[in-house]
Amino acid sequence: MDLNAVPLSLDEFNRFKLGDEKVFKKIFDFYRPLMYHKVRRVCSSELDVEEVMQEIFVQLFLKRNSIPSAEAIFPFLFLVAKRTAITLFRKELSRQKYQVSQLAEWDELSDELERTIAHKDLDRMLKTIVSCLPPQQKLVFHKSKIEEMSYSEISEEIGISKNTVRNHLVAACQFVRLKLDGLLLILFLIKNIF
Template sequence: MPPPLSVNPLLIAQLRNGSEQAFQSIYQQYHQAVYRFAYAFLKNDELSKEVTQEAFLSLWIHRQDLSETLPLYPYLFNKARRLTIDAFRRITSASRMQRELMTVQETLSNETEDTVLWKDLQQITADILKSLPKQQQMVFKLSRMEGLSYEEIAKELHISKNTVKYHLVCALKSIKSQLARYDVLYVAFIFYCSFVK
């Protein structure tokens, strides 16, 4: 993507000093270019918007590291590139997990002991979810059981998207560690959760 016009060094100085107005000006100038770059690779509107939002969130958080003498575009481009690669890897990983889930589903549907295993998994799931802090429980259920996006969960619980991501990451780490005690495959657990409403 060709770089937009360069940002006035004074605007960068104002951004470094915490000016939200300067940030908005920079956002207006660059956000379409960042979005188009992400969308060119991801072909997904929501993911491309997330990449754009996270790139600008990083710009705001690390604004004091910016140089008034260096162009802003390379910073945003590199951040958007890394975020796009991460999002692409998540898509690939999700596709691979989907294939694994189909294998688990076929196995479960073909064996007579499946009913017992399914009930066991149901109990294990309930026990693990109860052990999580309340906020992590809600975020996990809304994400993995209801299929809501980060933005939808944030609106539902009146918290930021970053807080949603934090709780989901903590929940998934805790779940994985607890599943080891039960000798249960993580993919089977997620497969079960996707059917619970």
Template sequence: MEKTLLSLFVSGDKKAFEQVYRCYSERVFKRLLYLLKDEDEAEELLQNVFVKFWTNRAAIAVEKNVANYLLRMSDSMAIDLLRRNISRKAVYDHVSLQTNTTSNSVEDTFMQKEEQKILEQAVNLLPPQRKLIFTLCKMEGRSYGEVGEILGISPATVSNHLVLAMKQIRTFASQYNNELKALLFFPFLDNL
């Protein structure tokens, strides 16, 4: 029964999709709720899981267990969502800390702006694909798997590009490290 239903689903039968949804949505929802601990997020991600399941139906092997496939997919998508939420929270906490700290000196503010400029310059010097991968993973907080899917490459290739990007950025930034420190002290040398 399941193989026949799955065959119809893979061929694009919407009725078969509705049956699959009715059969497995409650189980997937419970799994997502367990992982996310938030009913609204679980409900939204449930919809995304089934949209992705429908979109990728041609790649589904009919002889595979549908329940296991859906649960693995939902686990992966929930983990990606949790990672993004953690990343966003870290950025929010950092920004909040920065705005709440009134003791930032002029030198600290200057250093932060200069460091940001240097980072932007370093990222702009990366080869196009490496720059895109760096931006998607480090700036947008996407997982290696997500970026690999978007670009049609493996997560290992994404990781390799990130390692090379970080090395190139560190090398570029290290050229400016001593210059930044010197810039801060030059104004004081005039007074000596």
């Protein structure tokens, strides 16, 4: 018998698929310690562990009809746990990045860093980044941000729809912002290391 498979009869498994609470509790009681142990190894806090545990069993209940057999319960739980833990990890990284950026804004080092980077250097970096854009995005970005043209004016001048202008501009701005954030982070790290 597979140690990862809850001992369910076919009747119990069918009742589980129908939403029987007693059978669900049996599954929960069987898998909770095993999943807790696995999740605890990858999550940094007890709060995160509990969040993942709650999510995996909620998903088990909600998606019970898509589970083909009792033997498929553990792989399902494992997959949901893995995905949920990865999502939490990404959220934590984003939160930390946000905190770092907020601290940098208010921190005296941030002011010093801004004074260190001359306007000319920043302008050169921006031009280098913009030069890496695809031709259409580069054109739309230039007309919007440098020439300060409206979507309608750009649309008429280069012969594309306003929605396409907007889409190009959004993509170009995201690319530029991402590259600038990366450069500023590198400069911040260099400043703090040396």
